[in-house]
Amino acid sequence: MGKILFPTDGSKTAERARKFAVNIAKATNSEIIVLVVVPTPSTLSGFQPAVAGRFEDELKERMLEIAKVARKKILDEDIKADFKVAVGAPSEEIVKLADKEKADAIVMGTHGVTGLARVFIGSVADRVVRKAHCPIILVPEKDFS
Numbered sequence: 001m002g003k004i005l006f007p008t009d010g011s012k013t014a015e016r017a018r019k020f021a022v023n024i025a026k027a028t029n030s031e032i033i034v035l036v037v038v039p040t041p042s043t044l045s046g047f048q049p050a051v052a053g054r055f056e057d058e059l060k061e062r063m064l065e066i067a068k069v070a071r072k073k074i075l076d077e078d079i080k081a082d083f084k085v086a087v088g089a090p091s092e093e094i095v096k097l098a099d100k101e102k103a104d105a106i107v108m109g110t111h112g113v114t115g116l117a118r119v120f121i122g123s124v125a126d127r128v129v130r131k132a133h134c135p136i137i138l139v140p141e142k143d144f145s
């Protein structure tokens with residue numbers, strides 16, 4: 001059985017990537033691991049620890065929900081699915097988990113929630129492409145047509 005890593009930030013593009021991951025999983029008899037990374041932005045360091053802590057907790061809660069919802073949608077397609085939550089730099093955590101789980105491929109979006117559509121690909125996608133050791137499938141926001 002193959003293993004596909006699907007990192008998501010809950011964005012529309014990531015949702016498109018999920019659908020593609022499901023199609024590959026069906027065709028290749030693979031399972032999907034959903035990964036959300038709660039970013040630890042340096043901008044939070046300007047806040048008092050208590051405030052930054054509360055902000056991080058809220059973010060973690062939201063990301064956890066994103067992971068659970070994505071996993072459920074995948075399970076509804078009769079694909080085996082698990083989810084993981086990591087804290088840190090998204091690209092590093094994605095590459096680390098792909099290595100640890102010996103993922104056959106990473107399926108993710110070209111863009112996410114924060115980015116500008118005019119950049120070629122988002123910074124997380126860019127770093128994963130540079131650092132990962134397995135094949136990566138980047139799913140675009142829009143159809144090519």
Ligand SMILES: Nc1ncnc2c1ncn2[C@@H]1O[C@H](COP(=O)(O)OP(=O)(O)OP(=O)(O)O)[C@@H](O)[C@H]1O
Binds near residue numbers: 013113126
């Ligand atoms: N925090 C995260 N946890 C898990 N996966 C993520 C996370 N952030 C992004 N991704 C994955 O990376 C893909 C590309 O998102 P990315 O963050 O690179 O683009 P962006 O948000 O448009 O730009 P940027 O973050 O550089 O401003 C998303 O579709 C999603 O699959």
Ligand SMILES: [Mg+2]
Binds near residue numbers: 122
């Ligand atoms: Mg982003």
